[in-house]
Amino acid sequence: MKQEIVLVGLNHLxxxxxxxxxxxxxxxxxxxxxxxxxxxxxxxxxxxxxxxNRSEVLLVVEGxxxxxxxxxxxxxxxxxxPAESFSQFLYLxxxxxxxxxxxxxxxxxxxxxxxxxxxxxxxxxxxxxxxYANATGPILNRLMHKAFFTAKRVRNETGVALAAVSVAYVxxxxxxxxxxxLKSACVLLIGAGEMAELAARHLVGHVANPPIVLNRTLExxxxxxxxxxxxxxxxxxxxxxxxxxxxxxxxxxxxxSLIRKDQVEKIMKKRRYRPLFLIDIxxxxxxxxxxxxxxxxxxxxxxxxxxxxxxxLTERRQEAMRAEKIVEDETAKFMEWTASxxxxxxxxxxxxxxxEIRLSELAxxxxxxxxxxxxxxxxxxxxxxxxxxxxxxxxxxxxKKTKSKTKQSLYLDVAQELFALSSETDIACQENHDPEKKxxxxx
Amino acid sequence: MDIIFxxxxxxxxLAASVGYVVFLFTSAPRxxxxxxxxxxxxxxxxxxxxxxxxxxxxFFPLGTYFDALSFLALLIVGLFxxxxxxxxxxxxxxxxxxxxxxxMLLGAAxxxxxxxxxxxxxxxxxxxxxxxxxxxxxxxxALMAVGGILYIFQEWLIKSKRIGRVHRLLPSLETLDKMNRxxxxxxxxxxxVGILSGALWANSAWGQYWGWDPKETWSLITWFTYAAMVxxxxxxxxxxxxxxxxAIVGFVLVMFTFVGASTLLGGHHSISGPxxxxxxx
Numbered sequence: 001m002k003q004e005i006v007l008v009g010l011n012h013l014x015x016x017x018x019x020x021x022x023x024x025x026x027x028x029x030x031x032x033x034x035x036x037x038x039x040x041x042x043x044x045x046x047x048x049x050x051x052x053n054r055s056e057v058l059l060v061v062e063g064x065x066x067x068x069x070x071x072x073x074x075x076x077x078x079x080x081x082p083a084e085s086f087s088q089f090l091y092l093x094x095x096x097x098x099x100x101x102x103x104x105x106x107x108x109x110x111x112x113x114x115x116x117x118x119x120x121x122x123x124x125x126x127x128x129x130x131x132y133a134n135a136t137g138p139i140l141n142r143l144m145h146k147a148f149f150t151a152k153r154v155r156n157e158t159g160v161a162l163a164a165v166s167v168a169y170v171x172x173x174x175x176x177x178x179x180x181x182l183k184s185a186c187v188l189l190i191g192a193g194e195m196a197e198l199a200a201r202h203l204v205g206h207v208a209n210p211p212i213v214l215n216r217t218l219e220x221x222x223x224x225x226x227x228x229x230x231x232x233x234x235x236x237x238x239x240x241x242x243x244x245x246x247x248x249x250x251x252x253x254x255x256x257s258l259i260r261k262d263q264v265e266k267i268m269k270k271r272r273y274r275p276l277f278l279i280d281i282x283x284x285x286x287x288x289x290x291x292x293x294x295x296x297x298x299x300x301x302x303x304x305x306x307x308x309x310x311x312x313l314t315e316r317r318q319e320a321m322r323a324e325k326i327v328e329d330e331t332a333k334f335m336e337w338t339a340s341x342x343x344x345x346x347x348x349x350x351x352x353x354x355x356e357i358r359l360s361e362l363a364x365x366x367x368x369x370x371x372x373x374x375x376x377x378x379x380x381x382x383x384x385x386x387x388x389x390x391x392x393x394x395x396x397x398x399x400k401k402t403k404s405k406t407k408q409s410l411y412l413d414v415a416q417e418l419f420a421l422s423s424e425t426d427i428a429c430q431e432n433h434d435p436e437k438k439x440x441x442x443x
Numbered sequence: 444m445d446i447i448f449x450x451x452x453x454x455x456x457l458a459a460s461v462g463y464v465v466f467l468f469t470s471a472p473r474x475x476x477x478x479x480x481x482x483x484x485x486x487x488x489x490x491x492x493x494x495x496x497x498x499x500x501x502f503f504p505l506g507t508y509f510d511a512l513s514f515l516a517l518l519i520v521g522l523f524x525x526x527x528x529x530x531x532x533x534x535x536x537x538x539x540x541x542x543x544x545x546x547m548l549l550g551a552a553x554x555x556x557x558x559x560x561x562x563x564x565x566x567x568x569x570x571x572x573x574x575x576x577x578x579x580x581x582x583x584x585a586l587m588a589v590g591g592i593l594y595i596f597q598e599w600l601i602k603s604k605r606i607g608r609v610h611r612l613l614p615s616l617e618t619l620d621k622m623n624r625x626x627x628x629x630x631x632x633x634x635x636v637g638i639l640s641g642a643l644w645a646n647s648a649w650g651q652y653w654g655w656d657p658k659e660t661w662s663l664i665t666w667f668t669y670a671a672m673v674x675x676x677x678x679x680x681x682x683x684x685x686x687x688x689x690a691i692v693g694f695v696l697v698m699f700t701f702v703g704a705s706t707l708l709g710g711h712h713s714i715s716g717p718x719x720x721x722x723x724x
Contacts, residue, residue: 159470163611170606177610178601180617272680275616296683298601308606315608 002063003044003139003341007098008071008090009056012112015089023055023079023086031133033078038135040070045137047144049105049126051119053112058102060139068092099143100331106147107154108161109323115161115316120151139341143334150330157326160319163312167305168202170312171279175203175247178277178298187211188245190238191252192224195281195302199249204228212241216252242267242276249279250286259287264294279305339408343399346412349421350396354388445499448492449513449547455485456520456544463536470608475533482520482540489517502566505574508702512550514574515701516543518582526586526622532614538589549702569644577637577662581697583630584669588694590622591687598684616683623686627676631669638662661700668693 010019025033025048037046037057045060057075061067072090076083093101104110108119127144130136136144155161164170172182179185185207189196192215204211211230214237215221221232233241238258242248250258259278268276273296280287281302292299362369362384369380395415402408415421462478465471493514496504504510523539526532597613600606613619641659642652653659672689675681681689 156472159608173611174601174606177597177613177615178617180615180621273682275683292602295685300604304604308604311607 004061004095005098005139005143005338006059006061006067007056007093007101008059008068009049009054010086010089010091011054011056011110014091015086019086019089020053020055022081023050023075025050025055025078028129031129031131031135034130034135035133036074036078037071040067040074042067045140046135047127047130047140049123051122054105054110056105058098058140058143060137096331096335099334100327102143102147103150103327103330103334104324106151107323107327108151109154109320109327113165114313114320115165117161120148123147123151139338142337146330146334150327153326153330154323158319158323160316160323162319163315165309165313165316167302167309168199170305170308171199171249171300172202172206174298174300175277176206178275179246182206183208185209185246186244187230188241188248189213189224189228189230190235190248190250190258190286191215191282192220193251193253196249196251197224197227199251199279199281200228203247203249204230212245214238214241239263239267243270245276246274247277247279249281251282252286253282254286255284257286257288259291261288261290261294264291264297268294268296281305340400343408343412346415346421347396347399350415350419351392353419353421354392358384358388445492445495448488448495449551452485452488452492453544453547453551455481455488456516456540456547459485459536460540460544463533463540467534467537467609467612470612475536478536478540479524479527479533482524482536485543486517486520486524489513489520493517503571503574505570508553509550511574511578512546512553512702515578515581515585516546516550518578519543519546519585522582522586523589530614530618530622532618534612534614535586535589535593538592539586542585542589567644567648569640569647573637573640573644576633576640580630580633580637581701583626583633584690584694584697587623587626587630587690590619590626591690591694594619594623594687595684595691598687620682620686623690624676624682626690627669627673627686631673634662634666634669638666657704658700661696661704665693665696665700668696 010023012020027033028048028050034046034048037043037048037059040059042061042063043059044062047058049056049058057071059067059071072083072087075086101110102123106120106123108115108117111119123144127136130140164173175182175185182203183206186209187200187203187207189200189211192213200211211225211228213221213225213228213230213232214235215224215232216235218232218234221234224230225232235252235258242259242264248259252258264276275296275298278287278291278297278299279301280299283302285301287299287301289299289301291297362380369377372380395418399408399411399415402411459478459481462474462481466474466478493504493510496510500506505514519539520543523535527535593613594616597610597616597619600610600613601616641662645654646652672681672686672693675689676686
């Protein structure tokens with residue numbers, strides 16, 4: 001019986017956030033929610049992928065069943081919201097489109113932030129829950145593993161996840177290129193504003209030492225220092241801390257320059273020219289732009305960082321085009337495999353038919369063979385079996401090797417005629433789970 | 444036979460040069476890994492070439508310019524492979540591989556002889572000690588210069604805010620400065636031992652420690668330059684761009700001392716005659 005991969009879902013492109021946050025598939029930690037989809041008639045396998053930007057149900061459907069309505073109803077029941085409220089935002093993909101979509105999602109080509117790395121982990125988690133609940137079978141097992149493989153290829157062969165695309169990450173990447181390992185670096189924040197906190201958040205995560213927060217009013221400094229697990233001090237101590245710091249983020253609302261060139265020049269000498277990375281996100285500027293001319297001092301302002309982030313995003317988009325080719329490639333390979341699945345029942349039927357003939361012929365000659373010793377009997381058994389295997393070998397390998405879909409379906413028809421199988425094909429289909437094929441699925 | 448190994452090694456280094464340049468322009472990781480394999484095969488072949496020549500000579504094959512330059516290339520590539528493992532900075536190869544190939548071509552152009560009658564003075568155990576230390580020092584200085592070139596390039600990219608693909612390809616300023624920081628004392632010690640062993644050899648061969656031949660003079664100038672660098676770095680805290688420039692200048696001086704001084708200015712290190720040191724002026 002024909003099996004089809006079906007995907008129903010919504011994402012950041014089709015649904016507003018108010019809908020996305022409603023559909024979260026609660027109670028799915030152990031895959032219990034995923035299992036509910038198996039109860040729908042015709043569904044043989046299921047995986048649920050749910051992140052803050054997408055909710056998708058991936059199913060394998062057997063026969064002519066149209067499961068979309070049942071899926072929508074079930075989603076509506078699970079979340080206790082009317083189907084009409086979200087059904088208009090759904091997309092439905094079948095067969096090749098569904099495979100292609102899953103591969104793109106896992107490779108982070110369908111993400112809100114192109115190339116962001118978390119999505120792969122979230123897809124893996126969805127799959128893990130489904131396997132925990134025994135909701136997957138040969139087709140989705142292979143599909144999900146191929147999706148992970150595609151994501152790995154995309155990550156290794158293209159630069160789609162390479163360059164930082166947010167200001168905070170750009171700052172971290174730059175700091176690494178200037179100071180090397182950031183573990184032992186010292187981060188100094190001047191000004192306790194929200195922007196500084198935003199810019200410092202990621203940076204502080206890479207550093208072992210507690211950051212230092214300086215502010216005109218000590219209370220505000222303390223508040224931010226608490227949040228960042230750092231130390232607080234007043235702005236008068238700036239000179240002292242500039243000697244210690246490796247990365248300085250300034251964000252005060254001061255009208256005059258806080259850090260001047262002549263001042264930094266003296267400090268650099270005292271620092272023995274240890275590199276100093278200054279990030280000025282204040283407007284008007286806190287740091288004199290000419291400070292960048294000093295040896296060992298690297299000054300970036302918020303415009304510089306935003307410019308880099310924007311450039312990197314363009315670069316990611318270009319890399320994404322190469323990634324799409326990889327996804328196409330892997331989709332085609334997967335579809336080839338599913339096509340080969342359709343010939344498996346016929347192959348099994350041919351083997352069964354021949355085995356049946358062998359056994360019946362042996363039984364007929366039973367009287368004549370009665371005088372044989374057990375060894376001789378064994379030999380006859382082996383001979384007949386190997387004759388059958390030899391006869392089956394060429395037709396079977398021919399059917400397996402045929403790549404073109406039209407040619408293959410022609411061959412299958414011919415084989416069914418030649419071996420008089422037509423009545424048995426459907427029965428053989430149920431033996432889909434023979435051990436040999438299972439091994440194939442797992443690779 | 445040895446020349447076949449030599450040529451094969453040269454081809455490997457040239458292939459690696461092309462691969463690393465491709466890597467520089469495309470960031471394709473496969474280009475870097477293939478080039479790295481080329482370098483390793485080339486190094487193996489070059490070692491075979493040296494062993495073969497040693498068998499033919501019956502002694503350390505370090506007596507001609509060809510051998511010395513080839514051995515220097517070998518040391519540089521070996522050091523690069525070691526550093527690439529430690530720092531995972533394949534982009535260094537874009538300078539190192541052409542440099543090694545260039546040194547080998549230079550050596551081949553100078554003096555390749557299959558069977559050199561070895562001057563009796565070179566049949567001394569001082570030869571490997573003196574030459575290996577001096578060349579190892581040179582190899583370290585070469586890598587320091589490569590680090591210096593990349594440092595200046597990377598620092599220019601960061602200062603002028605050209606933060607793109609090439610910037611990400613290059614190692615961090617800290618890594619490149621570390622090459623200088625660690626290379627300087629190491630190379631300086633090796634050079635010092637090289638010069639001292641040369642002086643001792645001269646004394647045992649000619650009864651005189653120092654003959655002021657052009658190479659000796661220039662070696663001394665090089666030694667003082669690097670001594671000054673060590674001083675600046677340790678006492679004055681020079682680092683980064685200044686140290687990088689000094690490493691480049693130092694290596695130019697090293698190469699002049701190594702190749703230029705004796706070919707242009709003569710002396711007992713010169714390549715006139717069958718081997719180095721054959722003629723004592």
